[in-house]
Amino acid sequence: MEKRLVWNWFDLILVCFFSFGFLYFIFILLKYLEIKKISSLFAFFLFLIQDGILLFFVWILIIRKYRINFSYFGLKKYPVVNSLVYGFSGLLASLFLILIVGFFFNLFNLPGFSGETRSLVPIFGNGFLGFCFSVSAAGIIAPFVEEIFFRGFIQSTLSKYLGNLFALLLTSFIFAFSHLEFDLFMPLFIFGLVLGYLYLSTRSLWPSIFMHALKNLGAVFIMYLMS
Numbered sequence: 001m002e003k004r005l006v007w008n009w010f011d012l013i014l015v016c017f018f019s020f021g022f023l024y025f026i027f028i029l030l031k032y033l034e035i036k037k038i039s040s041l042f043a044f045f046l047f048l049i050q051d052g053i054l055l056f057f058v059w060i061l062i063i064r065k066y067r068i069n070f071s072y073f074g075l076k077k078y079p080v081v082n083s084l085v086y087g088f089s090g091l092l093a094s095l096f097l098i099l100i101v102g103f104f105f106n107l108f109n110l111p112g113f114s115g116e117t118r119s120l121v122p123i124f125g126n127g128f129l130g131f132c133f134s135v136s137a138a139g140i141i142a143p144f145v146e147e148i149f150f151r152g153f154i155q156s157t158l159s160k161y162l163g164n165l166f167a168l169l170l171t172s173f174i175f176a177f178s179h180l181e182f183d184l185f186m187p188l189f190i191f192g193l194v195l196g197y198l199y200l201s202t203r204s205l206w207p208s209i210f211m212h213a214l215k216n217l218g219a220v221f222i223m224y225l226m227s
Contacts, residue, residue, distance in 0.1 A: 026050040044133040054149040073152030074205035087210030094194040112185040143212035
């Protein structure tokens, strides 16, 4: 039985206001320090703070306030095999959709589809330690944290007030915009749509987390192979 959400739209606004405010401060700091060539360990520490901010405000303003646990956000038992199958299928579906939409965007020279994914190599370094930090940050921590925040918290809340379709579209928009990679807005938006659909279909975050992790891990491996 699905648990009824106990928080409201004002909680959503409050969490987003503080989370994105602190998140972009760290993002700007990382961009500045990237130029200064900081150590891999310090960069990883800043990344932990950046992602930890998203969970911190959910925990302090929602979980503690209403005395609930993370199962309210979709972190509940779900078959591992099903999570992997759905996650991999979702990734293939998103790549196919990105190719189709990208063809038309490039055909008509529309913005939002022409950039390259921001490389983690300049941030964490191109050595083995940098690779391990990149895998941990992008392939494990980011998918877990971002799926709880965007799908488990934002999309669930918006579904309560706007319905599933508008919640899916708006959450995907926020997800794409929050990455601040505007040349890649549409691929991120499509990726968010499929992640959100997986969550709607299964009522569990695990398939979305696996899909997100597979995509990020693939990107990390390509980045380091090319470097």
